[in-house]
Amino acid sequence: MTRKTRPLWITVLLIMLCAIADSASWILQLENYDGSDEQAMVSGVMALLNIATWLLLPFALHHSRRERNIHEEYPGHPVALIVALLVLAVGGFSPLSLSVLVVLTSLISRGSLRWSLAGTVILVASYVIVMAVPELQVNYLSVFGYGFFGTIVLIVAWITGSVRAQRRQREVTLVSLAELNEDQLRSREERARLEERNRIARDIHDSLSHRLSLISVYAGGLSYRKDADPEHIAEAADTIQSEAKAAVEDLRGVIKALRVDDRVDPRASIEEHIERARATGTKVRYEKGDAHESIDRLSTMAAHTLGRAVQEGLTNARKYAPGQKVRLTVENEEDKVRVTMQNKKVTHQPKSGGGNGLLGLEERARLAGGTFTVLDDASTFTWVLELPEEARA
CATH class of the missing domain: 3.30.565.10 (Histidine kinase-like ATPase, C-terminal domain)
Structure with a gap:
């Protein structure tokens, strides 16, 4: 099982577990079947609702890559969130529905308080409707029993989902701190490079000053010694030319040493x-x-x-x-x-x-x-x- 196919296998396993749990609920209903048409209709509707939750479960459990972005608070794709609320609204009419527990846990683990409260309110509303309407109640669970199982589902979903959300937040915090430490380390490295560049620039500056002084001395000598022979004049001119060329190279070295930010073009828009x-x-x-x-x-x-x-x-x-x-x-x-x-x-x-x-x-x-x-x-x-x-x- 690779990392990419792991979410698919987990979703398939959850659907199988939900089918097994809902099938157990149907078996309990058949054992208490009294032959009335009303109970048969209620049982049929419950079975259709459970099958609908199985079909919607992969969409409700879908998590996009954008949710893993540490720089963005994104609870999930709107389609996945709306489908999750629909599963909670439908699955609440069936007792012992594992789909409800799985979807509510996934919704709370996304870390969005608004969507978590919305899912909880919808699920509680479906529970209340079942307990308030006698025709929707199954005969193997009393009102107290249905409320008890519903409370257990809510408690387990909130505890599990909150733990997953906190773990995800810790991961986000750790990644943020790691990036910040990396930026600080890079800043210290850049500062060390800048100090070394400044030392190099000062050394080249001393050499450049010496060359310019030498050029000034030879140029001054030529201006005062007008009676110098052509050989000495040519020698002084060659010295001035070579030192001027070296001074230009030193100046380029200073500029290159002081230019520390070569990664971003200053002309970038x-x-x-x-x-x-x-x-x-x-x-x-x-x-x-x-x-x-x-x-x-x-x-x-x-x-x-x-x-x-x-x-x-x-x-x-x-x-x-x-x-x-x-x-x-x-x-x-x-x-x-x-x-x-x-x-x-x-x-x-x-x-x-x-x-x-x-x-x-x-x-x-x-x-x-x-x-x-x-x-x-x-x-x-x-x-x-x-x-x-x-x-x-």
Whole structure:
């Protein structure tokens, strides 16, 4: 049995168990059959209802891959949830129905309190209808016996389903913590690389300063020694040329050492950042309107600042508010582009990494001639970026 075929075999086994339990209920009814047409009709209706629950059971127990997404609160496909409620409504008219227990347990294990309460209310309503209408009661169970078995079903389903839901929540929490620890480890590694790059850049800077000083000395000597012979002039010119070439290589080395973020193109558009975030499970609602032309009119530094802000904001939302929808709005405001990102906070928010990314965005916005503002309250986290449009002729 492979991992992919395991849910199918479990569903088939549950259907067989439900059929055996319901067949036992029919046998009890036949043993107490008094020959009346009314009881025969009730027994026939009960049998049809039980068969209907068997047919609907695979749909009610279906779990989609989206439910396993740790960044999203998704109880299940609407068809599966509605079919589960239908099974509970129908199966409640039959005593000792194992289908009811299985479906209610599966519904509660999804972790949605609203759907769990809806299923419980529907099942209790079907129990009450059977106990209140004498024609629907079977003669081998009293009203007390039917209520007793119904209570047992509810207690067992809620206990089992709640345990499964809590176990699933623990798995989600562990995965979230593992991702957060991985992000923190990656941040420490990036910080170590950055420190090493800075040391390399300082070393190359010293060498570059020496070469530039040497070029200055030889150039100054040529300007003062106008009576120098052509051989010395050619030798000094060769030295200046070789040192200038080496200085250019050193300068490229400094720039390469200081450029630490080569993974994301600074020219990437907002749509590209959103697609990357959605690929990791983040729900993003993007509202741009007619701000496309305004974004095109941003200067190079402002455009890079905008892309960096969107990237940093989506990354923070995934790390510190998993499963929460992110709303990104870009709009025109006179001669400025206003960008707003907002998301709700989670109940147990992971410990922040220090907010250095937000401080860096504030500095980037200031250098680009704009502003970066953070609005943080008890329920939502919002930041607003305003960038001036570049003057065009």
